[in-house]
Structures are given as C-alpha cells and as structure tokens.
Amino acid sequence: MLFSSGVSAFTPRDLLILAFYHKRIILIVALLSIIAGLTAATYARTRYAAESLVMMMIDRAHAGISDVAGTLPSILSIDGLKSVDSEIRILESRRVIEDTLSALGPATLFPEIAHPRLFGLLPADSPQDQLEKAIDKFKRRLQVEQQSSSNIVRLSFSHEDPDLAADTVNALADAYLKRRRAIFDVPRSPFLASELARHSDQLKSIEGQIQALKSEYDIVDLGQESLLAANQVDSIVQRRRQTQERQAALQAEVTAAKKRLAALPERVFDFREQSNQTQNDDDRNVLLRLELERDRMASQFLPDYPPLQEIERKIRTVRQSMKGGDKPVYNTTREVRNPSIPFLNNHLLTLEIEQDAVARQLDELNRQHTVAVEKVGRLRKAESELRDLERTRSVMEDIYRDYAQRTEAARAEEEAAKVRFSNVRVVQPAVAPATGTSMAPSFIIAGLVGGILLGGAAGVLATWLRQVYILPHEIERDLGVPAIASFTDTDGELASPGAQQELIHLAAQLRDHGLDDQPMALIQFVTANDGDGDAIVARGLALEFAKGRGLRTLVIDLCGDGTGQLAAINAGADGETDGGAGERLPTIEPQGTGDLETLPSAVPLLWVSRQATGSALGSLRTPIAQSRQMLERLNQRFDIILILSPPIGNSHLARRLSPMVDANILVARAEHTRAPVAARMRDSILASGGDIVGLVLTGRHFHIPQVIYRWL
Numbered sequence: 001m002l003f004s005s006g007v008s009a010f011t012p013r014d015l016l017i018l019a020f021y022h023k024r025i026i027l028i029v030a031l032l033s034i035i036a037g038l039t040a041a042t043y044a045r046t047r048y049a050a051e052s053l054v055m056m057m058i059d060r061a062h063a064g065i066s067d068v069a070g071t072l073p074s075i076l077s078i079d080g081l082k083s084v085d086s087e088i089r090i091l092e093s094r095r096v097i098e099d100t101l102s103a104l105g106p107a108t109l110f111p112e113i114a115h116p117r118l119f120g121l122l123p124a125d126s127p128q129d130q131l132e133k134a135i136d137k138f139k140r141r142l143q144v145e146q147q148s149s150s151n152i153v154r155l156s157f158s159h160e161d162p163d164l165a166a167d168t169v170n171a172l173a174d175a176y177l178k179r180r181r182a183i184f185d186v187p188r189s190p191f192l193a194s195e196l197a198r199h200s201d202q203l204k205s206i207e208g209q210i211q212a213l214k215s216e217y218d219i220v221d222l223g224q225e226s227l228l229a230a231n232q233v234d235s236i237v238q239r240r241r242q243t244q245e246r247q248a249a250l251q252a253e254v255t256a257a258k259k260r261l262a263a264l265p266e267r268v269f270d271f272r273e274q275s276n277q278t279q280n281d282d283d284r285n286v287l288l289r290l291e292l293e294r295d296r297m298a299s300q301f302l303p304d305y306p307p308l309q310e311i312e313r314k315i316r317t318v319r320q321s322m323k324g325g326d327k328p329v330y331n332t333t334r335e336v337r338n339p340s341i342p343f344l345n346n347h348l349l350t351l352e353i354e355q356d357a358v359a360r361q362l363d364e365l366n367r368q369h370t371v372a373v374e375k376v377g378r379l380r381k382a383e384s385e386l387r388d389l390e391r392t393r394s395v396m397e398d399i400y401r402d403y404a405q406r407t408e409a410a411r412a413e414e415e416a417a418k419v420r421f422s423n424v425r426v427v428q429p430a431v432a433p434a435t436g437t438s439m440a441p442s443f444i445i446a447g448l449v450g451g452i453l454l455g456g457a458a459g460v461l462a463t464w465l466r467q468v469y470i471l472p473h474e475i476e477r478d479l480g481v482p483a484i485a486s487f488t489d490t491d492g493e494l495a496s497p498g499a500q501q502e503l504i505h506l507a508a509q510l511r512d513h514g515l516d517d518q519p520m521a522l523i524q525f526v527t528a529n530d531g532d533g534d535a536i537v538a539r540g541l542a543l544e545f546a547k548g549r550g551l552r553t554l555v556i557d558l559c560g561d562g563t564g565q566l567a568a569i570n571a572g573a574d575g576e577t578d579g580g581a582g583e584r585l586p587t588i589e590p591q592g593t594g595d596l597e598t599l600p601s602a603v604p605l606l607w608v609s610r611q612a613t614g615s616a617l618g619s620l621r622t623p624i625a626q627s628r629q630m631l632e633r634l635n636q637r638f639d640i641i642l643i644l645s646p647p648i649g650n651s652h653l654a655r656r657l658s659p660m661v662d663a664n665i666l667v668a669r670a671e672h673t674r675a676p677v678a679a680r681m682r683d684s685i686l687a688s689g690g691d692i693v694g695l696v697l698t699g700r701h702f703h704i705p706q707v708i709y710r711w712l
Contacts, residue, residue, distance in 0.1 A: 021470055022462045030455035037447015041440035047141075047158040048436040050165035052173055053428035056084045056151045084151050087424070088144050090183065091153070091176045097138050098131070099175035104168060106134035109159065113137075142172075152427065162432040169430035180424060192407040199400045206393045213389065217382040226379050233372045240365040243358060250355040257348045264340055287318045467674045472697050478675055479682050481666060484509055484694030487537065488701065494540040507544045510663070510693065520693070521635050522661040524643040526654045526685060527668075528677045533698030534667040535559070538642045539569055546606035551639035554598060556609040558618045558653060559646050562599070563610070570602040596630070607638075620652060628660050648681050658690025666695040 019026065090096065107114040113130045116123055125133065143156040155172060159165035219225065294311045301308055469475050472483035485506040487499055494503060511519045525534040538555060546553040557565045596615040598607045609615075616622040617630055634641055643661065645654035658664050664685050668678050678695075685692055 017471065018463050019459055022459045025462050026455040026459045029458040030451035033451035033454045034447045037443045037445075037450065040447070041443040044438055044440040044443055045160050046436040046438045047160055048162035048165050048433045049143075049156050049158040050162065050169045050430040050433055051428075052155040052169045052426065052430040053147075054153045054155065054173060054176075055425045055427045056087050056153060057423040057425065084146055084153065087180075088146065088153060090180060091155070091172075092139075092142070092144055093179070094135065096172065096175045096179050097135055097142075099179065100168065100172045101131065101134055101138065103171045103175065104164075106130050109164065109168065110134050110137050155430070157430075158437075162434070162436070166430040166432045173426050173429075177424060189407060189411045192403055192410050196400065196403040196407055199396055199403060203393065203396050203400060206389055206396060210386065210389045210393070213382065213385055217378065219382060219386075226376070226383065229372065229376045229379055233369065233376055236365060236369045236372055240362065240369060243362045243365060247355065247358045247362060250351055250358060254348065254351050254355060257344055257351060261341065261344045261348065264344070266341065283318055283322050287315065287322070290315045290318065467676065468671050469668060469673065469675065469678070469697065470670055470701070472700075475668065475678070475695055475697060479678060479695065481682060481692055482694045483697055484665075485537075486670075486697040486700050487533065488699070494536060499540070500544075503540045503544045504548065506696070507541060507549065510541075511549070513693075520662040521639065522631060522641050522643070522663075523693075524645055524654065524657055524661045524664045524690075526645055526658070526664050526666050526681060527647055528649055528673055528681045529647055529669070532667050532669040532673060534696075535565065535568075535644055537667060537696055537698060538644050539565060542606055542640075542642055543569070543603060545640045546603050550605060552605050552607075552637070554607045554609070554634065554638040554641045556596075556612050556617065556641060556643045558612050559644050561611050561613070562608050565644075566599055566601055566608040566610075569606065569608065596634070617657075618653065620656065624656070624660075627657070631660055648684055649677070655684050655688040655690075658685045658688045661690070663693035664690045665693055667698060668695060669698050670700040672699060 101109065107130070110133070113133045114124055117125070124130075138157075141158045143154075145154045145156075146152070147154055155169050157165050157168045157172070159168065213219075290311055294308065294315065297305065297308045297311065469478075472486050475481060475483050485502050487494060487502060488496075494500065510523065513520070525538050527534040535557075542553045542555050545551045555562075555565055555569075596612060596617055597610040599610050600607050612618050617627055631641075643657060645651070645657060648654045654664075666678070666681060666685070682692065
C-alpha cells in the first residue's frame with residue numbers, strides 16, 4: 001500500500017450515526033419493552049401482606065431441657081443463632097408448605113390453577129400438577145426473616161385477600177410446630193446402641209486386617225527390613241554410577257578414536273617418477289637394425305643399388321619419426337597403506353567390545369535397582385497400610401468408648417425429655433392487614449428502563465451482525481486499507497461541489513505519491529460487484545485529470561465495449577472542443593494480436609477505449625509479457641491511464657493486471673458491499689502481487705438529520 005492511515009476509535013458522532021442507521025430496530029425493541037411494562041402494570045393487582053412473629057428459645061433454661069447425665073455441652077450465643085437459621089430452613093421446607101396447603105386447599109389460595117388452560121381449549125391440570133404450581137406460587141409469596149440477629153423470626157405472606165393472607169400465616173405456623181415435634185421427637189438410645197454394636201464389629205474386623213497384612217508382606221520387624229532394603233538400593237546406585245562413569249569414558253575414547261581414524265590418510269605417498277619413455281616404443285631398435293643392414297649391403301653392393309637406397313629411405317623415415325615432439329609423458333606415483341590405521345582399528349574394536357560389556361552390566365544393575373526399589377515400595381506401602389489400620393483401630397477404640405458412655409446418658413436423657421416444654425413460641429399471631437402494595441409503578445419504570453437498555457442492546461447486536469460498511473473508518477479498521485475518498489451521489493455523475501472537491505483531493509493523492517519519484521500513470525479500479533460505482537468514479541477522475549490538470553488521459557473499459565463510457569463522458573462535457581483532441585490515435589499493439597482502438601471524447605485530452613474486451617489486453621489467452629508490453633506502449637502515449645476491470649468475483653482479469661499497473665484502487669459501495677467479499681477482493685489483489693493505493697467508498701448516506709449533524 002502506498003498510503004498509511006491510522007484508524008481512530010469510535011467517536012460520539014459515529015455512535016450517533018450507528019444509532020440513526022439502526023433506529024428502526026432500536027425503536028421497535030424499546031417500544032416492545034415499554035408495552036410489556038404497561039401491560040404488566042395494567043394486570044398488576046394489589047396484594048396484602050400478613051405478618052406473624054415466632055420466638056425461638058434455644059437456651060436450656062428457657063427450653064426446659066435438663067441435663068440429667070451431666071454430659072451435654074453448654075450452648076453459646078453463636079450456636080443459638082445457627083440454630084435459629086436451622087429452624088428457618090425447617091419452616092421453609094416443602095413438607096411444611098404442603099401441610100399448610102392441605103389445610104387451606106390449593107384452589108382456595110390460588111383459584112387460577114384450577115381453571116382450564118389455554119383460554120379454555122385445554123382441561124385444567126391434574127391435582128398433583130396443581131399442587132406443584134401452588135407450592136411454587138406459595139414460595140414466591142412467602143418471606144421468612146430473622147429480626148436483627150435475634151431469636152425472633154418474622155413470617156410474611158402476601159395475597160389479594162387480606163383475611164386469607166392472615167389465615168395462611170397462622171396455618172403455616174401451626175404446620176411448622178407439628179412438623180418440628182415430629183422431627184425432634186425421636187429416641188436416641190436405640191440408635192446409639194446399634195452404633196455401639198456396629199463399632200464393636202468394626203474393631204474385630206480391623207484386628208483381622210492387621211494380621212492378614214503382616215502375613216501377606218512377610219513382615220516380622222518392619223523397621224529392620226525397611227533399613228536393609230534402603231541399604232541395598234544405595235549400594236546398587238553407587239555401583240550403577242561407577243558403571244555409568246566407565247561407560248561415559250569408553251564413549252569418549254571411542255569418539256576420539258573414530259575422529260583420529262577419520263583424520264588419518266588411508267595411504268602414504270612414497271615417490272613420484274616422470275618419464276617420456278613409452279612402452280612398446282621400438283623406433284630405436286628398428287633404426288639400429290636398418291643401420292646394420294645398410295652397412296652390410298654397402299659392403300657388398302654399389303651405392304646406387306635399389307635395395308640399398310630403399311634402406312636409406314627407411315632410415316630417414318625412422319629418424320624423422322623419432323624427432324617428433326608429440327610423444328606422451330608418463331607419471332608414476334607410488335602410495336603405501338598407513339600403518340597407524342590397523343592399530344587404531346584394533347584399539348577401536350577393543351573399546352567397542354568393552355563398551356558393549358559395560359552396557360550389559362549397566363542393564364543388569366538397572367534391573368537389580370528396579371527390583372530393590374519395588375521391594376522398598378512394597379515395604380512403604382505395607383507400612384502405610386499398617387499405620388492406617390493401627391490409627392483406625394485407635395480411633396475406633398475411642399469412638400467405641402464414647403458411644404458406650406453416650407448410650408447410657410441418652411437413656412437417662414430420654415426419660416427426662418418427656419416432661420419438657422416447647423422452646424418455640426408464637427409471639428404475635430397474624431391479623432388481616434388494612435393496606436396493600438401494587439407493582440404497577442415498578443412495572444412502568446422497569447418497562448421504560450428496559451426499553452432503553454434493550455434498545456441499546458439491539459442496536460449493538462445489529463451493529464455486530466452487520467456485514468456491510470456505512471463509515472469509511474470501518475473499512476480502514478477491518479481491511480487495513482486506507483479510505484482515500486468517499487462519494488454520496490454516485491447515482492449521478494459526481495457533479496455536486498462536494499463530489500468535485502473529493503475528486504480533486506483524490507487526484508492530488510494519486511499524482512503526489514508515486515514510485516521512484518515517478519507519478520502514477522497506470523491505475524486499475526477493482527470492484528467486487530456490478531454497480532458499485534467504479535465506472536462513475538473513473539469517469540469523474542478522468543475528467544479531473546483531462547480538464548483540471550491538462551493530462552492526456554485514457555479510459556480502458558474492460559467491462560463493456562466503451563460506448564457507454566464515451567456517451568456518459570460526452571453528456572457530462574461542457575461543450576468545449578479541441579481540434580487535436582478529435583484525432584484518433586494510432587493503434588498501439590504488437591503485430592499479430594488484437595488491436596486496442598481508442599476514440600476521442602468531446603473533452604480535450606480524454607480518450608476512451610473501444611471494444612477493449614476483444615483486444616489483447618482484455619484476453620486471458622494473451623501472454624503476460626505481451627500484455628505488459630502493450631501497457632508500456634500505452635504509457636508512452638498517455639500521461640494517465642484508468643482501467644475499469646470486471647468484478648473480481650466474475651473474472652480473473654483484475655488479478656492478472658494488478659501487478660502490471662502502478663496502483664490498484666478498491667471500490668466498495670456503502671450499505672451494499674459485504675465485509676467478507678471486500679476482504680476476499682483485497683486478499684486476491686495482494687496475493688497476485690499488486691499494490692493497493694486505497695479504497696473508494698461510494699453511495700455513502702448521511703443518516704443523521706442536517707439539523708443535528710451541524711452541531712457535531
């Protein structure tokens with residue numbers, strides 16, 4: 001990317017834009033919450049809460065419990081508070097509530113549970129289901145509270161009928177007292193006697209387990225056997241360490257011997273001899289024989305004797321052959337085997353044999369160590385189990401002794417407890433309340449607050465699920481591509497003053513930033529969908545380059561035949577003409593390929609391609625080198641070239657041309673182009689080797705009213 005842009009955080013204006021964008025769903029959710037609150041307030045009924053006070057007397061002096069055996073501990077104040085909390089749990093139990101409903105009747109307290117269901121379409125619930133619903137409703141309306149950390153408990157029950165609310169509280173207190181008497185009226189001596197017998201059997205069983213454990217592990221003196229086993233493990237560890245040291249030394253010697261052996265040469269140089277004598281070279285012998293033959297014949301014949309002359313010719317030929325310098329030179333090199341190699345090989349073999357023996361010795365020591373450790377582990381396990389059993393036996397003996405004492409004390413206590421009085425007293429019975437409370441105001445406030453919170457949550461959820469862009473900095477944050485321009489009136493021809501200023505700003509960015517101090521000349525517009533406004537932006541930018549900057553500009557339309565672009569440019573021209581602009585440029589294309597025809601527009605210095613899809617540039621069969629050569633030739637004739645490529649999801653042409661151009665401009669339409677599609681478009685251009693100069697957002701809408709927007 002040629003430009004970098006810092007992505008700023010959301011501002012209050014951005015949040016307000018998102019709120020106005022999702023205002024419909026926010027208002028719908030908020031209104032639903034408010035309507036729900038108003039509906040609940042309409043059906044809310046006034047309830048009357050009847051109250052009763054119950055005092056829990058925990059101390060034995062007030063409860064009338066006498067300690068006949070003299071073994072019961074004193075009850076502290078904190079234990080009394082815990083006992084009060086336990087009494088509250090009993091009071092709120094299901095059994096007490098069921099007894100209260102049985103006394104009053106579930107349908108009497110809650111008549112709606114006996115009515116037919118689903119507006120009379122379904123029959124009423126069964127008696128068991130009615131009881132379950134009545135219990136749930138009863139728990140929601142019942143309140144049991146301890147008063148200021150004292151032993152006074154307040155019972156409260158709310159109902160639409162004040163008299164029925166008071167009767168319910170009184171019936172609940174009676175059911176609680178009956179249930180409490182049933183819970184605590186349990187004799188303890190039979191239980192303690194059974195526990196005493198059970199612990200006696202457990203003691204006998206533990207004694208048998210101790211004897212069986214000693215027989216299983218062959219234990220006579222556990223301490224002496226553990227000491228011997230530990231000494232054996234220590235001895236084996238010492239021997240194993242010595243063996244490991246010898247193994248490490250042998251490994252070092254073997255490594256050093258191999259290194260020395262590898263460094264020694266296999267053969268030792270003895271001598272070198274160089275000679276020009278060739279084996280089987282018989283020239284001198286032949287010459288000698290010929291000379292002897294010539295001397296013999298010269299002594300017998302005249303010099304003009306033909307055989308003698310023939311021998312002379314042979315002698316001259318042999319001598320001429322001996323004078324030649326093309327005979328080869330031979331070298332003889334003698335090498336002998338290095339005597340140190342056999343010695344090192346024998347020494348290395350000895351070390352390796354000893355190394356194997358040491359490894360076997362170490363394996364045997366490891367096996368002995370494993371056996372010794374297992375023995376120590378068995379002794380430790382036996383010691384642990386034996387100590388557990390002895391500890392259990394000691395505890396069981398104490399428990400047995402304690403149960404024996406408590407059994408006798410419980411028998412005497414039960415006889416004295418038969419004459420005690422109740423330690424729970426109803427201080428204040430419930431009476432019918434005169435005033436009640438209504439939840440209607442709370443429902444209305446909850447509806448209003450819930451409408452605000454749920455509306456905001458709905459807006460946040462809609463923003464999180466939204467996959468289209470409405471703000472430029474959203475693109476910068478998600479894609480990491482700077483938004484270099486944004487347009488609102490892409491349905492027209494960008495004729496508004498704001499759009500013209502944005503075009504001037506975009507053109508300045510493209511011309512001021514280049515590669516190697518050269519301004520950008522080849523620019524490709526890449527889009528993901530048809531109708532995203534890339535053609536309109538390209539035409540507006542071409543008019544700015546041609547009319548505003550006086551640059552020779554060419555628009556290459558690879559999406560159509562170019563006539564639509566030419567007609568739109570001519571329709572938007574202001575009528576100025578230029579004699580030179582009407583001339584048709586010659587075709588710039590290598591021979592043997594499709595020609596790229598350019599047509600002049602009504603705007604001076606602005607040309608539009610014709611039938612570019614049928615040219616070599618628009619064909620995927622054209623070699624890349626040929627397409628690059630064609631773009632270079634076009635770049636020599638024009639100052640700026642704008643290429644409109646087909647959507648990247650429909651054709652490979654945009655990815656093919658992306659590395660050939662100076663820069664690629666991504667075009668996305670606000671509220672139309674999806675984020676995954678834009679991300680794939682960006683990744684495709686970068687993966688093909690192209691540079692992305694930035695992204696242009698078209699079709700942007702201002703959702704905030706102008707009256708509010710001017711204050712932001």
